[in-house]
Amino acid sequence: MSTSTSGLRLHGFPGGLKMRHHKQVSCRQPPAVAEIPKRLYIPIGQHQGEVGTLRVEPGERVLRGQALTASEDDFVVPAHASTSGKVAGVVEWPASWPPGSSRRCIELISDGCDESIEPQPLPDWQSRDSEAIINHLRAGGLAGLGGAMFPTAAKLRGDWGGLDTLILNGAECEPWISCDEMLMRIRPEAIINGARILARAVSAGRVLIAIEDPMDEVGAALESARRQMDSANIVRIVRIPAIYPEGGERQLIQTLTGLEVPHDGLPQDLGLVCHNVATAAAAFDAVARGWPLTERLVTVTGPGILEPRNFSARIGTRIAELVSQAGGYTDQATRLVLGGPMSGIALPSDDIPITKGSNCILALEADQVSRPHPTLPCINCTECVRVCPAGLLPQLLFKAVAADHEDEAAELNLFDCIECGCCAQVCPSHIPLVDWYRHGKDRLRLKRLDQRRAALAKRRFEARQSRLEKAEAERQARRERRRQKLAAPDQAKSEIQAAIERARGKKD
Secondary structure (H helix, E strand, O other): OOEEEOOEEEOOOOOOEOOOOOHHHOOOOOOEEOOOOOEEEEEOOOOOOOOOOEOOOOOOEEOEOOEOEOOOOOOOOOOEOOOOEEEEEEEEEEOOOOOOOEEEEEEEEEOOOOOEOOOOOOOOHHHOOHHHHHHHHHHOOOEOOOOOOOEHHHHHOOOOOOOOEEEEEEOOOOOOOOHHHHHHHHOHHHHHHHHHHHHHHHOOOEEEEEEEOOOHHHHHHHHHHHHHHOOOOOEEEEEEOOOEOOOOHHHHHHHHHOOOOOOOOOHHHHOEEEEEHHHHHHHHHHHHHOOOOOEEEEEEEOOOEOOOEEEEEEOOOEHHHHHHHOOOEOOOEEEEEEOOOOOOEEOOOOOOEOOOOOOEEEEEEOOOOOOOOOOOOOOOOOHHHHHOOOOOOHHHHHHHHHOOOHHHHHHOOHHHOOOOOHHHHHOOOOOOHHHHHHHHHHHHHHHHHHHHHHHHHHHHHHHHHHHHHHHHHHHHHHHHHHHHHHHOHHHHHHHHHHHHHHHHHHHO
16 A cells, blocks of 8 residues: 655555664664774675776785776776775685685785875766766776665666666665664765765756655754755655565665566666665765775674674775674674675675675674574465565475576576565575575576577687688689689780799899
């Protein structure tokens, strides 16, 4: 059923769960500025897509904000130095996903000075065209800070036929995570101005900032900043019901507009583009202040943390160092999670560094972690179907993935799954459905990659065969021309005589 708020008619989405948020645990005090560690491990790739080429050498001294990798296109997001110091080299360092994996990181040894490059803002951005703004955002290293880390420039640029609405996602629906709420409290002006910058980049005439209904303090702060800075009156603060996972991009769009993003389409097909509020603040820092993305707010919380709070942390800081500054673990800490308890990833180690998409470090105690239950066969109760916010058939997806039928899973729209965890939460058979879906997606990606490689190899083979056949045909044609010339005695004699004359002329 639809409702209304601030003059905007809201709509529902299928499924979802009402959950306790626990955000007050880490919001009792302002965020702390995390100490800069002696060694930072800055991942070369912190976004979806290819990684850039290195621009620094081992032993080179760099300044905070200096680009460490080069960006060739919108899908390649550069990484920047989080502080000043010496580049020790490129190392393989533990990563959050897949479990037990590693990624290439630039090891940076801090010199303790924290010297920065000269800021490079974009002058008069209010009158600049989209091209200039998007290029500046790309150079600033922006990728989605909501967790997906999709390259911001690639999301903004494109021949979409005109975008009329920008949606900023401040609906932090995952329990325990409070970094976005804290950011909206302490930097509402940056978010409003960042919204204006992003709207300018896509020529959108309307901005909707979605926050959860209980966020009274956040709503007041944003509304005050909007009145001061939004002279064109294009920004609207919208409160939405606190139903998990209303912060999912497609679910949020459906809630605000009543429109469903097509299965094989994008929000841009509906004239919409959606960004996180933290991405908007980073856009303000990059364009108006001239600072690349080198730090972010991170929630360190949970019953397994002694002093939960939010930290402004430099990218590349190890999780262990943030946990230490939050008082350390409790004696009962059992599990460490990157993200929230529903869609987060269990971490094998706290050596993993903070990236642009690291929004929360959650430590749970034994009573918050579900006791191990034996996994039972699916009984087709359809509880998972009832709560699925993407309108999928989770039980059929599970059976297809478990049977290694990747093509069947793809036909059931496996990639529409947002891995929210609602299905696993209500499954009476205790099947770890989200883990199966992630596994299935990985297998399907590899299969498609193999298919693309095979198709590319086939094209290369066919192109080589075509070149060889063309060269052979040309050789046969030359031989035929020579044969025909030799078959005509007078013509052959004249050509021989002409060759003799040319040789004499060269000798003279």
